[in-house]
Amino acid sequence: MVLLRASGVGRTFGSFTAVQDVTMRVGPGEVVGLLGANGAGKTTLIRMLLGLLDTTAGEVELLGGPPDRELRRRLGYVPQGLGLYRDLSVAENLAFTSQAYGTPPPALPESLRPVAGRLVAEIPLGLQRQLAFVAALAHRPEVLVLDEPTSGVDALARAALWDTIHEQAEKGVGVLVTTHNMAEAEQCDRLLLMSQARLVAEGSEADIIGSTTAVAVRTGDWARAFAVLNQAGQPVMLAGRDVRVADADPGQVRSVLAAAGLAADVVGVPATIEERMMVLARAAERA
Amino acid sequence: MTYAVRSAVVRFGDTLALDEVSLLVEPGSVVAVVGGDGAGKTTLLRSLVGEVALERGQVDAPAPTKIGYLPASAGSWPALTVAQNMDFVGGIYGLSGKALASRRDELLERAALQHSTGQLASQLSGGMRRKLGFSMAMLHNPALLVLDEPSTGVDPVSRVDLWRLVSEAAAAGAAVVMTTTYLDEAERAASLLALDGGRTLASGTLQDVLGTFDGAIARTATPQRRHWAWRRGREYHEYWPAATDLPPDDIAVIPDLEDVVIALSLLRGHDLEPVS
Numbered sequence: 001m002v003l004l005r006a007s008g009v010g011r012t013f014g015s016f017t018a019v020q021d022v023t024m025r026v027g028p029g030e031v032v033g034l035l036g037a038n039g040a041g042k043t044t045l046i047r048m049l050l051g052l053l054d055t056t057a058g059e060v061e062l063l064g065g066p067p068d069r070e071l072r073r074r075l076g077y078v079p080q081g082l083g084l085y086r087d088l089s090v091a092e093n094l095a096f097t098s099q100a101y102g103t104p105p106p107a108l109p110e111s112l113r114p115v116a117g118r119l120v121a122e123i124p125l126g127l128q129r130q131l132a133f134v135a136a137l138a139h140r141p142e143v144l145v146l147d148e149p150t151s152g153v154d155a156l157a158r159a160a161l162w163d164t165i166h167e168q169a170e171k172g173v174g175v176l177v178t179t180h181n182m183a184e185a186e187q188c189d190r191l192l193l194m195s196q197a198r199l200v201a202e203g204s205e206a207d208i209i210g211s212t213t214a215v216a217v218r219t220g221d222w223a224r225a226f227a228v229l230n231q232a233g234q235p236v237m238l239a240g241r242d243v244r245v246a247d248a249d250p251g252q253v254r255s256v257l258a259a260a261g262l263a264a265d266v267v268g269v270p271a272t273i274e275e276r277m278m279v280l281a282r283a284a285e286r287a
Numbered sequence: 288m289t290y291a292v293r294s295a296v297v298r299f300g301d302t303l304a305l306d307e308v309s310l311l312v313e314p315g316s317v318v319a320v321v322g323g324d325g326a327g328k329t330t331l332l333r334s335l336v337g338e339v340a341l342e343r344g345q346v347d348a349p350a351p352t353k354i355g356y357l358p359a360s361a362g363s364w365p366a367l368t369v370a371q372n373m374d375f376v377g378g379i380y381g382l383s384g385k386a387l388a389s390r391r392d393e394l395l396e397r398a399a400l401q402h403s404t405g406q407l408a409s410q411l412s413g414g415m416r417r418k419l420g421f422s423m424a425m426l427h428n429p430a431l432l433v434l435d436e437p438s439t440g441v442d443p444v445s446r447v448d449l450w451r452l453v454s455e456a457a458a459a460g461a462a463v464v465m466t467t468t469y470l471d472e473a474e475r476a477a478s479l480l481a482l483d484g485g486r487t488l489a490s491g492t493l494q495d496v497l498g499t500f501d502g503a504i505a506r507t508a509t510p511q512r513r514h515w516a517w518r519r520g521r522e523y524h525e526y527w528p529a530a531t532d533l534p535p536d537d538i539a540v541i542p543d544l545e546d547v548v549i550a551l552s553l554l555r556g557h558d559l560e561p562v563s
Contacts, residue, residue: 126325180443
């Protein structure tokens, strides 16, 4: 059974189109990454999939039917704000959630036991995120929706959270996760890229990057190369001491540099996901 | 003139927030300080700008008028518009009239905020608000630019914009230090400092940090020691502190910064424990 499904889904707010004609699905055991800049429509899409917001076009399904409270009992959701009560303790939060879902309170993992009695507002972000996970998993959901689950935490805590996500997927849970950290794209089985209300790419990292390329410039005088290319209106970035230009032609970059008297190694390279998103954003601005 | 914090010890009550941490920031370059929540990043930056006193150690920083500081919280006043925020800070630094207007407009255009001048800061997206805060910190052309988590929670496109703004400032000669939870940003900086619980995990250029890393990282579908392994995509990476212990059938990968930071954190005695 498909756990989450959107078919030609759209949502307008007055004259503003937040989501347009999106078709996607999440199946059991899959980890699907939903990527996109601010305003791309990710949160609106998620709210419609969860039944928290009506669609103005198309259909959504949660666990095989129109999303409602009964079906939401089988869903685990960790929103960006974590959904925890900051002025209740760790244990009180779990007691509240277990009463809401009618399930017994879960055992606390070892990392949270020392702070069971502490207010959520007083524990570090990494532990808050772990608690939010425990609360979302306590009623053994069949589908998980996670909004930026690793924002702000260190590499080790991030790895531990992803271990949890993969464990759930191995048990057959379907996971939809949004992230602003493109390094996490490799953690997903499949990626969805939204831009300006639409789904513009789907599949592997290579599918998301598509045919977008970039140019890598290596030169002793990186600062001047950067300044010259920036002045010429090129979308430049620094990678260490290398300068990268998204969506550019190596020959053109070479001539801009040569005109400024700069010699450099200039080579075409595949773009990063961020560079693809930057190119999409620029195109949208010009339109 | 290298700006620096040298062997800093900072204590808040019973907590040792910084334990002999050193940071060097050269003009014309970007230093990234990486670590999670509670690592000591904000305390280190606040020591550098003189907001926090050291119990031991030394700070070499320019006069406050030559420092531009973007704190981890918003960095702009929510009830003021974009233009008002810039004008207010400009006034504090003694800029006014045409000089202020042209500097403000130049910075806002570079940050792609020129069409949002009349919007309240509270109405901006997270990424736009950080870009505004950055522009405010740049108004007086500081010699030392100190940015606390400018990119946390920011969308990828704004993050690229922010990185471009940061690179521009360094290319123009500023000494820039920024804290981040993003390892790819630390990889892009001229040098990095990885902090964990107030102590230095690693420091230097990316090549230094990768080059001095001891041990081996194996790529495997079935780790031998669960406490020393973490997921990368469909497989695991497993850390062997003594490279000679690496099982013959396991493939050793060339460690990247994420591997090194996780491995060093594990050596320090942390735990990788799945929550469920």
